Amino acid sequence: MAWSWSDPPSGIYPSALTSESYARAVPGAHDLIVYGQLWPQACDVSAVELLNALRQGATSSPHRPFVFLNMISTLDGRAAVDGGTRGLGGRADIEMLLELRTVADAVLIGAGTVGAEGYGRLLRRPERRERRQHQGLAPDPVAVLVSHALDLPWGAALFAAAEQPILIYTEASEPVPQVAARLELVRMSRLSLPEVMRDLLSRGVHMLLCEGGPRLNRSLLEAGLIDELFLTLSPLITADAREPAIVAGPALPAPPRGSLAWILKHGDELFLRYGIGRPRAGC
Numbered sequence: 001m002a003w004s005w006s007d008p009p010s011g012i013y014p015s016a017l018t019s020e021s022y023a024r025a026v027p028g029a030h031d032l033i034v035y036g037q038l039w040p041q042a043c044d045v046s047a048v049e050l051l052n053a054l055r056q057g058a059t060s061s062p063h064r065p066f067v068f069l070n071m072i073s074t075l076d077g078r079a080a081v082d083g084g085t086r087g088l089g090g091r092a093d094i095e096m097l098l099e100l101r102t103v104a105d106a107v108l109i110g111a112g113t114v115g116a117e118g119y120g121r122l123l124r125r126p127e128r129r130e131r132r133q134h135q136g137l138a139p140d141p142v143a144v145l146v147s148h149a150l151d152l153p154w155g156a157a158l159f160a161a162a163e164q165p166i167l168i169y170t171e172a173s174e175p176v177p178q179v180a181a182r183l184e185l186v187r188m189s190r191l192s193l194p195e196v197m198r199d200l201l202s203r204g205v206h207m208l209l210c211e212g213g214p215r216l217n218r219s220l221l222e223a224g225l226i227d228e229l230f231l232t233l234s235p236l237i238t239a240d241a242r243e244p245a246i247v248a249g250p251a252l253p254a255p256p257r258g259s260l261a262w263i264l265k266h267g268d269e270l271f272l273r274y275g276i277g278r279p280r281a282g283c
């Protein structure tokens with residue numbers, strides 16, 4: 001049953017974080033990152049506790065997985081610095097990203113982003129993969145790429161990660177180069193994101209994390225395929241007009257609205273979670 005953003009079920013927000021509750025959630029973990037939750041209630045929380053609840057609260061439709069987008073932006077709205085995200089986020093942003101990957105069945109990444117970021121195995125820490133297995137998930141979330149022409153950056157570290165399963169949807173008929181990663185290709189007569197979603201669901205992908213980039217985000221938003229946005233606000237201001245915003249391309253014909261679900265803080269970074277396209281009741 002879907003729940004409304006103005007009325008989340010009780011229990012979806014964790015109680016106050018204690019070292020005991022963290023040790024229970026993450027056996028063997030030492031580097032506790034504590035986020036201060038500012039809204040809807042003030043308490044200290046870990047990403048593990050917060051995101052365990054995400055799988056419980058999320059519902060996939062009959063046609064597609066539940067899709068949650070994670071992005072970081074500077075204070076002046078830029079999604080990259082010097083062509084990539086490395087200079088943007090701190091430890092707490094990386095922890096949030098890795099925990100989002102830990103709860104996802106698969107991770108959708110735009111072709112441009114693979115080239116810019118390089119990647120590698122999506123979950124390198126055995127502890128995170130073990131936690132997934134305890135919950136009945138495959139140890140590694142599948143990396144899902146979409147590319148019309150299959151002109152992918154084959155030298156990227158993602159393709160060199162032998163343990164990483166990768167699923168590529170394409171219209172192209174060309175052969176792909178030999179890479180170390182476990183590749184599977186799905187050739188379509190026309191690459192369509194709703195079709196990709198349907199196929200992912202048929203493969204058991206119920207929770208799909210999207211990591212951008214901005215052009216792919218726009219297509220997903222236009223097609224109404226994003227349920228949630230996790231947005232980190234980096235305290236940087238760059239004024240670099242060459243860099244895109246978190247969504248790039250022509251204006252969206254029907255701009256979706258976000259409904260705020262939480263605000264967290266770590267250092268000078270803010271972590272916002274929005275439901276997308278589900279208008280809040282009231283003013």
Ligand SMILES: NC(=O)c1ccc[n+]([C@@H]2O[C@H](COP(=O)([O-])OP(=O)(O)OC[C@H]3O[C@@H](n4cnc5c(N)ncnc54)[C@H](OP(=O)(O)O)[C@@H]3O)[C@@H](O)[C@H]2O)c1
Pocket residue numbers: 070071072073078079080083084085109110111112113114116117146147148149150151191193211212213214215216217219220244246248
């Ligand atoms: N701030 C953040 O959180 C964040 C996150 C991710 C990326 N980034 C930054 O964003 C930049 C890369 O983003 P980008 O916008 O250039 O590329 P992108 O969105 O990652 O990838 C776009 C490519 O995806 C393929 N694609 C397939 N189907 C598509 C569809 N329906 N709609 C759109 N694209 C589709 C196309 O390649 P084909 O021609 O092969 O089909 C297209 O060129 C980098 O600078 C990266 O660092 C920032």
